[in-house]
Amino acid sequence: MDIYQLLHSHLGNALRRRAFKSPWTYRILRQAVAAQKKHYPWQAAHRLLLNTIDQTAAAFLQKGPVVWHNVFFPVEILYGLGAIPFAPEAAAVVATGLGIGGEALRRAESDWVSSEACSFHRLAHGCDREGYFPPPGAVVCSSHLCDTAPQSLATVAAYHEVPFYLLDVPHRQDAAALNYVARQLKSITFSLVASLSLEWEGERFQEAIVHSNAARERLLAVNRLRQQHPACIRGEEAHSFIYPMLAGFGAATSVEVYGQLAAELGRRYREQRRAVPEEKARLLWLHLRPYYPNTIFHLLEQEAGAVVVFEEMSHVYWQPLDPERPFYSLARKVLSHHGLGPMSRRIAAILSMVDAYKAGGVIHFAHWGCRQSTAGLRLLQDALREREIPFLNLEGDCVDQSKYAPGATRTRLEGFLETLL
Amino acid sequence: MSHLMGWLCHYTPVEILTALGYTPYRLLGREGNNPRATTYLLGNLCPYVQSCLEAAIRQELPPLDGVVIARSCNAMIHLANVWPHYGAGGKTIVLDVPRRLNEDAIFYFSQNLRQLAVEAALAGQQRLDEKRLWAAITWWEEQRTTWRRLLTRRAAGEEPPAGKEIIEGLSRWQTSPNLREADKLEEVITRPAHLLRGKAPSQPRLLLVGSILPWELITMVEECGGLSVFEDSCNGRRLLLNPTTTAVGEGDPYLYLARLYLESPPCPRMVSDREKRRRYWAAIVDQFPIQGIIYHVMKFCDAALYDFLDLKVFCEKRELPLLRLDGDFSGGNRGQWQTRLEAFLEMLEVR
Ligand code: SF4
Ligand code: SF4
Numbered sequence: 001m002d003i004y005q006l007l008h009s010h011l012g013n014a015l016r017r018r019a020f021k022s023p024w025t026y027r028i029l030r031q032a033v034a035a036q037k038k039h040y041p042w043q044a045a046h047r048l049l050l051n052t053i054d055q056t057a058a059a060f061l062q063k064g065p066v067v068w069h070n071v072f073f074p075v076e077i078l079y080g081l082g083a084i085p086f087a088p089e090a091a092a093v094v095a096t097g098l099g100i101g102g103e104a105l106r107r108a109e110s111d112w113v114s115s116e117a118c119s120f121h122r123l124a125h126g127c128d129r130e131g132y133f134p135p136p137g138a139v140v141c142s143s144h145l146c147d148t149a150p151q152s153l154a155t156v157a158a159y160h161e162v163p164f165y166l167l168d169v170p171h172r173q174d175a176a177a178l179n180y181v182a183r184q185l186k187s188i189t190f191s192l193v194a195s196l197s198l199e200w201e202g203e204r205f206q207e208a209i210v211h212s213n214a215a216r217e218r219l220l221a222v223n224r225l226r227q228q229h230p231a232c233i234r235g236e237e238a239h240s241f242i243y244p245m246l247a248g249f250g251a252a253t254s255v256e257v258y259g260q261l262a263a264e265l266g267r268r269y270r271e272q273r274r275a276v277p278e279e280k281a282r283l284l285w286l287h288l289r290p291y292y293p294n295t296i297f298h299l300l301e302q303e304a305g306a307v308v309v310f311e312e313m314s315h316v317y318w319q320p321l322d323p324e325r326p327f328y329s330l331a332r333k334v335l336s337h338h339g340l341g342p343m344s345r346r347i348a349a350i351l352s353m354v355d356a357y358k359a360g361g362v363i364h365f366a367h368w369g370c371r372q373s374t375a376g377l378r379l380l381q382d383a384l385r386e387r388e389i390p391f392l393n394l395e396g397d398c399v400d401q402s403k404y405a406p407g408a409t410r411t412r413l414e415g416f417l418e419t420l421l
Numbered sequence: 422m423s424h425l426m427g428w429l430c431h432y433t434p435v436e437i438l439t440a441l442g443y444t445p446y447r448l449l450g451r452e453g454n455n456p457r458a459t460t461y462l463l464g465n466l467c468p469y470v471q472s473c474l475e476a477a478i479r480q481e482l483p484p485l486d487g488v489v490i491a492r493s494c495n496a497m498i499h500l501a502n503v504w505p506h507y508g509a510g511g512k513t514i515v516l517d518v519p520r521r522l523n524e525d526a527i528f529y530f531s532q533n534l535r536q537l538a539v540e541a542a543l544a545g546q547q548r549l550d551e552k553r554l555w556a557a558i559t560w561w562e563e564q565r566t567t568w569r570r571l572l573t574r575r576a577a578g579e580e581p582p583a584g585k586e587i588i589e590g591l592s593r594w595q596t597s598p599n600l601r602e603a604d605k606l607e608e609v610i611t612r613p614a615h616l617l618r619g620k621a622p623s624q625p626r627l628l629l630v631g632s633i634l635p636w637e638l639i640t641m642v643e644e645c646g647g648l649s650v651f652e653d654s655c656n657g658r659r660l661l662l663n664p665t666t667t668a669v670g671e672g673d674p675y676l677y678l679a680r681l682y683l684e685s686p687p688c689p690r691m692v693s694d695r696e697k698r699r700r701y702w703a704a705i706v707d708q709f710p711i712q713g714i715i716y717h718v719m720k721f722c723d724a725a726l727y728d729f730l731d732l733k734v735f736c737e738k739r740e741l742p743l744l745r746l747d748g749d750f751s752g753g754n755r756g757q758w759q760t761r762l763e764a765f766l767e768m769l770e771v772r
Contacts, residue, residue: 112733112745114718114726116465143520143692147495150520150692151727158695158731166693168526170517171492172533177517180529187525342515343502368465371721375466375499379506393463
């Protein structure tokens, strides 16, 4: 049974908001998911799901201080403090899967949250105001890449009357920028300790850094395996493992998930178990994907044999962290993001991914309202054209199903595949 | 002919450009759609930024030695990316501006400003002399003081000139290629003062808010019978900053400038400074008895989209009528705006 169907059957009643706050919900869910272990084609995905249920339960049952964060904030800090991280953008994806996206978006609209804003945040706004999300004890947000997140999260903090801490990330990567970010990270950390009355445990903090490094190592191993030909994991399957990248670095559970994925992938490569019967093309996917039911990946991978061999979001762009200098090395991690600074950095990173994964084509999913990812694409397009790599900018919305036009999407994908195959 | 250096965001300390021997020239966009710019800046992006690029592509700008682009929001960041390829030529200098206000941010910004002085220097120019910089700081402060005085008198209802005149004056002040010629400048600043009216009219007193405001909105408000008393925008009152408590001529001029700009009334982008922005609105509303507020939401400006929500809460608490108008900076919304404006003003008159 699909996890969302399962959740839906349990939560899909008038009391579902309250159901989120009941320990029974998570107990039943966990049992149901655990019992279906062997039905999961990837055990790593099964593990990831169980971990996510546990973390969600901890947040909803308020087993500790819940700290909302955006997906670019270095969450190692939150794990290191023993807080419970909650990423509204990621939760918006779950809400979409649960089919409450429409209701949440309507609520946002009635609260005057403009439909021009990113729908991840509109949806999160609606879920929050409708009582679907656990209230935060504090909110942290990084300013890099996304303009909507800081604005949206500051609004959340004001609404719940909790402290809001902004990590202001410059675009330069020089020593002054590094020190500026490192000092902020330190100050945010100790402000959280004070405002949430947390215990500062140096060892736990270091442990989070060590976990982050271990997860990074394992993710690198996964990525190396994905460079092999032919692919043994479909892009659609691999996409589920983006979650730890956005909200899980610093947690022991992410080490476990990536470790298991690397092991399973290795086994499949040894056994020559292909992702699709005949790999006709290899694609690189940029930005995120739609999370409501759609046929995009099915059409590409299963119908046309064009496998999405890598997604930009899984790119390891940073160097290992130094447990002795946690704030400084986290600052370096933040500033290393290839989407930060001049567009030439992102282009260079994408071209290196094209080479490493031997991608013959590139698809960018232009999520409505996401200006950071989309606006500069012309330069990327030019760079890819120079190398004669077909490129498709596929417009749509990751979470607002009403924006999905299956016919038009199919036509665009088929046109693109023609240039490729 | 003086060297013109373009700039866009009001967090760009023009003093440095003046001290280096440039005449700062603000890019204020153009009227009409931006079909050519949208092929380079894809998707749903701030029309002000697109409009500036369109003006460059169409060669509608005077010859510029370069342009300083503050990476203040996503749209500006993308403009900085494409400008060297498709813009007006000359240098493209990017400036990081913090989104928060504390001593750390001020210090960091001052370091960036020092770097700006190096990057913007004219060929063969030595390190910028601090005395020259202080002189430019003093000169700009005098200009702003005059403007502030004029705008405060107008907001207080002491024989106000029309908003349209003020705004036209401010536009000329930011874009005059002869800015450094004192007599011409005097003319620009004092011109609105010549237009002082006899008596403060009894129209509804309005606060106009937005990121950057399109001028036709102010004209239209006045044509419809409203009084634009205060324009909280970066081409309106925010442009004039606030004087700092630090003495001019003492200490590090870059630190002075960093403080001057970051401590001034915040733009919606200063997301962690919202409380200060609320206090700013409260002070305006109290000081210049405001009867209604109009928020111009620039299409695709994330900062404005959320700033509006904050203002809405503010207005609800104070029971102040609020009208939201969406615009794309092209001057193309007149019909729709007019109907809504008239209804809003009628409602205010009945109250
Ligand atoms: S999709 Fe883009 S705009 Fe939306 S949250 Fe992600 S980065 Fe921000
Ligand atoms: S609205 Fe703010 S960020 Fe945009 S140009 Fe004006 S001052 Fe700069």
